[in-house]
Amino acid sequence: MNLFDPLWLSAKLAFVTTLILIVVGTPIAWWLSQTPSRWKPIVQAVVAMPIVLPPTVLGFYLLILLGPGGAVGSWWVSLTGSALTFSFAGLVIASCIYSLPFAVQPMQNAFAALPRTLLERAWTLGATRVDAFFSIVVPMSVRGFVSAMVLAFAHTLGEFGVVLMVGGNIPGETRVVSISIYDHVESLNYAAAHRMSLVLLAFAFVVLLAMFLVDRRWSRR
Amino acid sequence: MIRVRHALAKGAFRLDVDVEVPDTGVTGVFGPSGSGKTTLLRCIAGLERSAHDSGLPAHRRNVGYVFQRPALFPHLDVEANIRYGARRAASARVDADQVIDILGIGELLDRRPGTLSGGQAQRVAIAAALLRSPDLVLMDEPLASLDQARKDELLPYFDRLREELSIPVIYVSHEIDEISRLCDHLVVLDDGKVVAAGSLFDLLAFADVPQLGGGNAGVVLWGKPVDTEDGLTCFDFGDGDIWAPGDFTGESVALRLRIAANDVSICRERSSETTILNVLRATVEHVRDDDDATVIVRLRLGNQKLLARVTRRSVKRLVLKEGDRVFAQVKSVTVRRQAPTALLGR
Numbered sequence: 001m002n003l004f005d006p007l008w009l010s011a012k013l014a015f016v017t018t019l020i021l022i023v024v025g026t027p028i029a030w031w032l033s034q035t036p037s038r039w040k041p042i043v044q045a046v047v048a049m050p051i052v053l054p055p056t057v058l059g060f061y062l063l064i065l066l067g068p069g070g071a072v073g074s075w076w077v078s079l080t081g082s083a084l085t086f087s088f089a090g091l092v093i094a095s096c097i098y099s100l101p102f103a104v105q106p107m108q109n110a111f112a113a114l115p116r117t118l119l120e121r122a123w124t125l126g127a128t129r130v131d132a133f134f135s136i137v138v139p140m141s142v143r144g145f146v147s148a149m150v151l152a153f154a155h156t157l158g159e160f161g162v163v164l165m166v167g168g169n170i171p172g173e174t175r176v177v178s179i180s181i182y183d184h185v186e187s188l189n190y191a192a193a194h195r196m197s198l199v200l201l202a203f204a205f206v207v208l209l210a211m212f213l214v215d216r217r218w219s220r221r
Numbered sequence: 222m223i224r225v226r227h228a229l230a231k232g233a234f235r236l237d238v239d240v241e242v243p244d245t246g247v248t249g250v251f252g253p254s255g256s257g258k259t260t261l262l263r264c265i266a267g268l269e270r271s272a273h274d275s276g277l278p279a280h281r282r283n284v285g286y287v288f289q290r291p292a293l294f295p296h297l298d299v300e301a302n303i304r305y306g307a308r309r310a311a312s313a314r315v316d317a318d319q320v321i322d323i324l325g326i327g328e329l330l331d332r333r334p335g336t337l338s339g340g341q342a343q344r345v346a347i348a349a350a351l352l353r354s355p356d357l358v359l360m361d362e363p364l365a366s367l368d369q370a371r372k373d374e375l376l377p378y379f380d381r382l383r384e385e386l387s388i389p390v391i392y393v394s395h396e397i398d399e400i401s402r403l404c405d406h407l408v409v410l411d412d413g414k415v416v417a418a419g420s421l422f423d424l425l426a427f428a429d430v431p432q433l434g435g436g437n438a439g440v441v442l443w444g445k446p447v448d449t450e451d452g453l454t455c456f457d458f459g460d461g462d463i464w465a466p467g468d469f470t471g472e473s474v475a476l477r478l479r480i481a482a483n484d485v486s487i488c489r490e491r492s493s494e495t496t497i498l499n500v501l502r503a504t505v506e507h508v509r510d511d512d513d514a515t516v517i518v519r520l521r522l523g524n525q526k527l528l529a530r531v532t533r534r535s536v537k538r539l540v541l542k543e544g545d546r547v548f549a550q551v552k553s554v555t556v557r558r559q560a561p562t563a564l565l566g567r
Contacts, residue, residue: 117292120268121346123279124286125353126309131280135305139296 003195005172006180013088013176014156017095021103021152022145024096029104029148030133033111048101055098059165062094066166086168091176094166095156102151110144111137143218150211154204223357223389227264227271236260236271236413242406247383247390249404249421251397252432257413258393262286262359265391283311285350285358285388290366291342293334299345300330306353314354315386323381324348340371344378351386358390364399379403380557397437401425401479402557409433426519426526434511438482438528443475444556453498454556460523464498465554477557482517482530484553489539491548499551503527505543508536520549527551 032044050058066073066084072093076084084090114137122132138145160178167174169183177196184193222241229236236257242248250258263269266286267279275282285306293302303326307317321327324344334342343363350358364372376399383390383403394400400407400421407424409417409432417428425433425440444456446469454469455462456478469476491500503520511517516536520527527549541547 115292117288117290118294120279121286121288121292122294122305124266124268124282124284125306125349126280127305128278128280131309136294136296140294 003192006175006177007196007199009088009172009175010157010177013091013095014153016092017099017156018103018149018152020092020096021099022149025100025103025148025152026107028100029107030111030137032104033108047104050098051101055159055161056165058098059094059162062097062162062166066090066093085166086170086174088167088173091163091167091174094162095159098159098162099152099155102155103148106147106151107141107144110141110147114140143215146211146214150207154207157200157203225261225265226273227261228273229260229264229269229271231260234260234413236264238410238413238415239273240408240415240418242389242391242408242418244389245387246405247392247403248406248408249400250391250393250408250410251400252395252410254395255412256410258395258410259289259361260413261410262361262391262393265357266359280309283353283356285353285355287343287347287350287358287360287363289362291339291346293337293342293345293349295334297334298330299326299332299334299337302334302345303348303352306349310352310354312354315351315388317352319385320348320351323385324378338371339367340374343367343375347378347382351382351388355388358388360390360392362394363392364396365394376402397433397439398479398555401439401441402477426528429509434509434517435530436481436483438511438517438530439484440480440482440526440528442478442480442525442527444478445475446470446472456554456556458525460525461501463501463551463554465556467556469556479555479557480527480551481553481555482528484551485520485527485529486550486552487518487520487529487531487535487539487541488548488550495550497550497552499554501527501549501551503547503549505541505545505547507543508541520547522549 028047032040063085064070068074068077068083068085073084084093118136119132122136127135158178160182163174163176163179169175169179177200181193181196184190184196223244224241226239227236228238234257238261250261252258260269264271264274266284267277267282294305297305303321307313324347326341326344326348329337329341329345334345337345347363364375367375380403392400392403404421407417407419407421408415409424409428409430411432416430416432417424422441442458444458444463446454447457448455449468449470452468453464453466455464456476458478463478465478501522503522505518506521506526507519509517509519511530515530515532518529518531518536518541520529529549
């Protein structure tokens with residue numbers, strides 16, 4: 001069995017998930033950072049839930065929701081003819097929900113730290129809300145975006161319980177690296193488990209080191 | 222004229238303003254802290270929702286807003302900061318080079334906002350607001366966050382702006398000295414309501430409102446420098462001469478002379494034995510209440526007015542009444558110097 005198949009699949013999954021989460025998470029994070037709405041704590045709690053929920057619980061509900069009999073799953077079947085569960089697409093959806101708080105929270109913190117006067121100045125200088133967001137908020141929140149991407153990517157890479165529940169263990173489709181390591185350990189193939197684990201260990205260390213180094217240079221400016 | 226009509230309620234505070242301000246020159250909005258000055262400006266700019274408002278979003282109102290603290294965009298250099306509004310302006314009626322020149326920021330263009338002093342940053346913020354080519358400029362205590370030295374450094378730039386650009390300005394301040402120096406028109410605000418509005422010179426001399434009493438009482442006269450001697454300059458204000466420290470003979474136009482009511486005293490006889498230089502013949506025109514111990518006496522000097530803040534006891538002792546011929550002793554005069562060109566680093 002190829003060592004790189006599961007690694008490649010995990011990387012692909014993490015990349016797609018991160019991309020979607022930046023697009024979907026940014027408006028959520030922006031809304032949460034700006035709104036005086038009384039719904040804010042509720043939305044915040046929902047977004048943060050995957051942090052405290054056991055992955056198996058989350059995976060169980062997602063399995064029901066995404067399964068051919070579930071609300072989302074049956075719609076997907078009627079649309080594409082194939083099931084969401086035990087497929088890569090299903091994994092992407094599950095990962096997005098699972099990693100959502102890790103993308104939203106750093107961005108929300110970055111947005112909340114921006115002085116409101118900067119925005120108001122941009123508006124009085126003729127910038128629309130969207131224009132001010134991209135010309136002022138985004139460049140000033142680069143650190144928040146980088147943290148969000150790193151955390152979402154790394155967190156998706158390491159997920160296990162949700163994948164097992166929703167995706168199963170189909171080589172090339174849903175057998176991501178963490179499942180694969182589990183498999184190898186189960187079959188007492190420690191050498192293969194070692195190789196994959198080491199790659200992940202090194203990756204985690206390098207990514208975090210890079211992030212903290214960048215962070216340090218940033219704060220010195 | 223520009224009609225300014227806004228009403229809103231924020232907790233216990235209520236703003237209810239309906240006033241017309243001229244579409245030229247500088248209109249001062251004066252009032253104590255918490256009187257609603259900033260809220261009014263924010264309403265005009267569209268940053269605050271108010272009744273009677275057009276409801277137009279802030280970016281579609283062509284106003285330049287100068288905040289109390291210059292919130293420059295830290296990720297852009299000075300040049301990009303001042304062009305931010307210009308790039309989004311519907312028209313470019315204001316000449317960028319002229320504004321950069323007037324505000325003396327030509328040398329700062331490639332600096333980062335973080336490296337600027339408070340005064341420099343505020344000049345950049347003003348330039349950015351002006352390059353938006355606004356129909357109206359709103360200034361919210363632009364000097365309040367600066368120390369006295371920085372204020373003195375910045376004021377001449379305001380003088381030049383009002384002289385060289387014909388954009389109407391609404392200038393909010395709780396400092397009567399700043400208002401007296403820069404404004405032509407005045408709106409006095411208290412507790413969210415307009416208590417007086419009109420020409421600065423008339424209101425200072427005539428308005429019987431507590432906000433323009435006490436230590437704020439005083440007048441502004443126009444004086445043309447005619448002579449200099451012993452480090453003093455003699456100003457002809459139309460109805461006589463007045464001496465003030467400093468050499469202003471290089472100025473060719475009439476300058477503003479601010480005379481605070483606290484610096485004017487009244488005597489029946491002309492005393493030759495006094496350290497006070499300026500003793501002017503005057504007629505008592507009006508006596509109005511100030512506080513428990515003091516009154517404000519309006520004096521007529523030909524066509525001009527002077528205010529004196531004196532104790533009730535003195536008025537009683539001198540038996541002062543309207544129509545009396547008296548002498549006004551002026552202890553101090555503040556002269557608004559024109560912006561010296563050398564300061565602007567050309």
